[in-house]
Amino acid sequence: MSGRSIELGAGEAPQHFVSRTPFDPYAVEAMTSSQERYYRASQWRLMWWRLRRHRIAVASGFLLLAMYLSLPFCEFLAPYGLDARNTDFIYAPPQRVHFVADGRLTAPYVLGFDYHLNLRNLRRVYAPDPQKVEKIRFFCRGGRYRFWGLFPTDYRLFCAARGGQLFLLGTDRLGRDLLSRMIYGARISLTIGLLGVAVSFTLGIVIGGIAGYYGGWTDILIQRAIEIIQSFPHLPLWMALSAILPVTWSPLVVYFGITIILGLIDWTHLARAVRGKLLALREEDFCTAAVLMGARPRRIIGRHLLPNFMSHLIASATLVIPNMILGETALSFLGLGLRSPMTSWGVLLNEAQNINVVALYPWLMLPVANVILTVLAFNFLGDGLRDAADPYH
């Protein structure tokens, strides 16, 4: 019985299945094309694939991209100049954009105001007048301005009808168009976060890198210092530091001063992240190899260690930016941050400081919508990036 299966005669079919195809020892490990694409992709590409699945993060990213791309062109985008005053329209409410006239779809228009002073409570009353149809003009010539402060021009994306007004978000106490001011304010508010993060990023990488790489006493000292800085409540410290900035400084210098102050306190989180990662990574073999080959610490940190967790750092930096934007808003709101010729969203909100505004001119609080939107977008993007930062996980 036992011998029969071995002693197969010629032409006799085997009792079990034997594949006739040539034997390929690597057959098991062969990958489908999609698998191959995955394994050969670079780390950044993997991150992008992962991020793409987080739809809100991607949408937020594009929103932020659009906002930042609009910054260089805000003179062109805003219907009025930053300080253009319309003294006849002080505290004018937002105008509604109409698309329908006499039951038919038309080009967008607004209704002009009928103005009178309520003599009993001295409130300015603006009523839209159905007779005054003012069509919004597009790619038109508005007030003159200097593009980037260099080229005199008067082209704008959209402006009011000739002889009419266009206050889509109302005006403030000097009759300045709020929408235009918000568009201009984005320049300051959006860049202050980026610059502040650049400051704290540099500080965080350098200090965290030193602590993590050298360890020992340096590490302990830096750790204690970080703990001390973190035990300060941020806002009072920011307030104290920005109170130091001399009143005589020009607004631009104050702006840079504020960015540095914002960056000076927020680097601690980044430094901790860098330190933790470095401590783990410096024990790896490739690091020992670099040391043995005679690389100096700066090269090892910058060339071998940092790229390993750059993605993590970018993700955490994205989550720090909204803090800075909120911080600037709060400081300017208190009057300790940027001052008046500089216009940021916080400076605009400074006008909405008292309860009368909520009751009488609620549209002056609209800049906060921009702040919320930006901060939300950064938070969602940062969340998505953080999840995507570790593609092999």
Place this chain on the structure above:
Amino acid sequence: MLGYFVRRLLIMIPTLMAISIVIFTIINLPQGNYFSTYVAELQSSGERADLKKMEFLEHEYGFDRPLWQQYLTWAGGLLRGDMGYSFRYNLPVNKVVGDRLFLTFVVSFATILFTYIVAFPIGIYSATHQYSIGDYLLTFIGFLGLATPSFLLALVLLYFANVEFGISIGGLMDPRFFGHSWSWAKFASVLDHLWIPVIVIGSAGTAGMIRRLRANLLDELQKQYVVTARAKGLSPLKVLFKYPLRMALNPFISDIGSLLPQIISGAVIVSVVMSLPTTGPMLLSALRSQDMYLAGSFLLFMAFMTVVGVFISDLALALLDPRIRLQKGAER
């Protein structure tokens, strides 16, 4: 445990010293001092200042001595409970701030309590109902709470509280209780006014805590022992409360360290908007007029509260989590 306690207590001393040095440096950074600011102010408004008197005062308060001597005098006074002298109010800082420090403490404590009470059930719900509509909604509201500048929320809430409930605008109590000693009616009035600042200040911290509790609980719920417990047929509530929840509770205690600075920061700006009789508005005006000892004392008090808060949370954590007190001398 006792060793840990002592070690932790000893660490606080150099920390507080470093903090006081930092604060002293900051309040001394601006050009000039209170008197020179005052003189400049008088001169700009066309009045004449008695320079002799100012010089005498500067000497009397030691502004002409080297900085380290000034620091030692200040720090030495602090140890004896003497916080220096407020030039603007012409009173010892102790007298100026008295009630305000206490009310700051009350507001902060109430806010932490609020944060716990709100974050706890919402965090559990979010974790146990992951990816449900409720979870998404609560997460979104949490994000919104993080993104809204608190001062504006304060303004709007203040307005609606006044219109809907007739609560007087601003302050922590009804104006009729100003200057009265504490009574039940005054206490009730404070409670009536407390909820707006507490909600406003607590919103950001609550959102953060919900997210952390949710993440921790989710991690815990995926572990094998939970699956085993379920497989054995334990009731879902018991499975949840017996172990995973206890494990996920750590952030409630350890987060005080990050929660306190956040709350105090929030309290400063919110109390300016709502003109609460806490430290915020006074700190702002002290910073503006370079009333350095007053500003310095406020900053120090805030930092001190945080350090003590972190200390308490570390102790509580060590009591609850044996892993922490067992690894001696390790980083926390």
